[in-house]
Amino acid sequence: MLNKPRLLTPGPTPLPEEVRLALSRDMVHHRKQDFVRVMEGIQPGLQYLFGTSQQVLPLSCSGTGAMYAAVCMLFSPGERVLVVEGGKFGERWREIATAHGLETTSIQLEPGRAVSAEQVRTALAARPEIRGVLVQASETSTGVLHPVRELGEVTAGTDVLLVVDGISAVGVSPCPMDAWNVDCLLTGSQKGLMLPPGLALVSLSSRAWDRAREAHSGNFYFNLLAEKEKNAGNQTLFTSPVNLLQGLAVSLEMFHRETLEAVYRKQWAMTRMVRAGVRSLGLELLAKTHFTWGLTSITLPEGADSGRILKIAAESCGVIMSGGQGAWKKTMLRFGHMGHVDWSDVLAGLYALRKGLVESGGHAASGTYLEDAMEAYEDALKNGYAEEGGDNE
Amino acid sequence: MLNKPRLLTPGPTPLPEEVRLALSRDMVHHRKQDFVRVMEGIQPGLQYLFGTSQQVLPLSCSGTGAMYAAVCMLFSPGERVLVVEGGKFGERWREIATAHGLETTSIQLEPGRAVSAEQVRTALAARPEIRGVLVQASETSTGVLHPVRELGEVTAGTDVLLVVDGISAVGVSPCPMDAWNVDCLLTGSQKGLMLPPGLALVSLSSRAWDRAREAHSGNFYFNLLAEKEKNAGNQTLFTSPVNLLQGLAVSLEMFHRETLEAVYRKQWAMTRMVRAGVRSLGLELLAKTHFTWGLTSITLPEGADSGRILKIAAESCGVIMSGGQGAWKKTMLRFGHMGHVDWSDVLAGLYALRKGLVESGGHAASGTYLEDAMEAYEDALKNGYAEEGGDNE
Secondary structure (H helix, E strand, C coil), X not given: CCCCCEECCCCCCCCCHHHHHHHCCCCCCCCCHHHHHHHHHHHHHHHHHHCCCCCXXXXXXXXXXXXXXXXXXXXXXXXXXEEEXXXXXXXXXXXXHHHCCCEEEEEECCCCCCCCHHHHHHHXXXXXXXXXXXXXXXXXXXXXXXXXXXXXXXXXXXXXXXXXXXXXXXXXXXXXXXXXCCCEEEEECXXXXXXXXXXEEEEECHHHHHHHHHHCCCCXXXXXHHHHHHHHCCXXXXXXXXXXXXXXXXXXXXXXXXXXXXXXXXXXXXXXXXXXXXXXXXXXXXXXXXXXXXXXEEECCCCCCHHHXXXXXXXXXXXXXXXXXXXXXXXXXXXXXXXCCCHHHHHHHHHHHHHHHHHCCCXXXXXXXXXXXXXXXXXXXXXXXXXXXXXXX | CCCCXXXXXXXXXXXXXXXHHHHCCCCCCCCCHHHHHHHHHHHHHHHHHHCXXXXXXXXXXXXXXXXXXXXXXXXXXXXEEEEEECCHHHHXXXXXXXXXXXXXXEEECCCCCCCCHXXXXXXXXXXXXXXXXXXXXXXXXXXXXXXXXXHHHHHCCCCXXXXXXXXXCCCCCCCCCCCCCCCEEEEECCCCCCCCCCCEEEEECHHHHHHHHHHCCCCCCCXXXXXXXXXHCCCCCCCCCHHHHHHHHHHHXXXXXXXXXXXXXXXXXXXXXXXXXXXXXXXXXXXXXXXXXXXXXXXXXXXXXXHHHHHHHHHHHCEXXXXXXXXXXXXXXXXXXXXXXXXXXXXXXXXXXXXXXXXXXXXXXXCCHHHHHHHHHHHHHHHCCCCCCCCCC
């Protein structure tokens, strides 16, 4: 009661009241007209969000389920894929590919670094049998934004499919699927879309559909070809997560009303805001360039422990943030600001971050970090964003 | 506004207000303490519901996903399973087994008939290499309740696993997993549990866990061994459907408060109620014995069309029921009364059924069908149920 809880993690994000009301609606039957209308209604909004003229298919699973679906549908065991491994979710691509019986070639990146188009071009040239590139738009474990547009320029003229995990990017930063030559774009409901987890969305390019028809996946649950056919009649292959889809309809209406451009502009401005505030505190950012929007990864000073900082932030300020993943659990802090979060939440987050750091025995510059953050926010809102992302700092 | 909508289908079922309020709560993070407490809190309630001392694992998928998970975890490609095919969901077991590369032997049943323990015993004797029996507790496409307890007596002393799809049975009619020697019991959220779809639950017996360790499933998303390990720390392997699990906590509290016995007694009484009313209207029941609780399948008179009846019931009474599936789409009507439905909803359903039948040009006895139904309900409530199901009529 003393502090309002504020969820500032890289997803799930807080839910808008309109969405929460939709989530609490009584059931409609997933094979009846009321639900068919929901399915019909969401398709244009999904295509707008994905920047595609292709169907966008809802699946009843987490984001990882959609990653697995994509790999099973597009590649046959024995084929080789190139994996961009820039963190935990890049590793997950490799694990999924391996579980499906694919051969993998990895580009291993230092934490905080994005892949370059040149690295991908070179890797593809060295191994002409590579059939696809698996990459994150945003690597959520490190807060790095890979240059998807440039990768699309590399793969577009070739026989290689570009498969993009957009889980913490779709609805947060631009990733227009058709314009950027993405062959498969997927996301989960609990990030930019401001919904609870449990719903994934996936879309394939026309040439990816051709590949899916060749690959003859043996996966019974994730059969995107059968799903596509059902979707054409505004149905799902199996029972669909009805209340999440009702919530999605509301979320997509909000995107339509505000426009994607305005949402990106806000997300960009909040990202600049956090970076300015964190720098003003004398802290180090993990990603110097190519940084994810909606998430800022902070490398903590020697001796600091993210667990203690997070505990203080939660208990004395109500602010919930995340630590690092894997080896960086203690030494990294991830400040989420995607989805239904605004500048005032970010101010609270910066205050809680400083409090946690100082009270756990660390050092932070005092001074004008909150004002510096607000100024960066206002400037970025006014000046707007570059579609390709964060390398213009 | 003139008629309240009443969902009387075999799932999804209407949602209790308490559950709807839980579904609309703002997000908590799936890796943080608030959610760990939800996970910890639901486990005893799930074990009570499943009648097991084993862990019950939540999965982010539809019921079909859990069926697929079970098959992938318990059997290796090339092994043979016995499939009880009594309708569309029995067929689904076969399709899943085939997709996973298993050999199948099927027991084909006429619609409306349950399998017998003798049929299963004979089939197992003829093919000693059979490693498992795949069966529905309740075959939702026909409204038949298979004798799971008796099947458990057949498989208990052997090396054969009994794998039970309890999607429209768990929380509706008894299927105590441990007492009945069930090796795998699974369900979905949108039936007896009174939740939206999108969450599945699965539990394995100790010898099924041993088998899972042998089978070495290659399924990345449905890895129950890894899921079990995570569950021991009140976590899920991948991002969990947070709001459905928050709703589940409330639903399980309701089961605890009312007791399973009282819920079964009510479901049994409503089942007797619908059967009495339907017979009093001069209509024919598909399942004569071994009928599903919570769902009544009606064979329509010659010339009647379920589509027209359902349309009238929906448009002039607000009552949503289901037709048959596949070949019986037009000639069968499925009246659902599971989950959050009570006797008054059933009365409305009987009235709407008669109205639809008569106004679409069919015949139905007039007279005392509503009173007959209420009398059957009161009698059944008083006399109670036999645990094994519906063959005592």
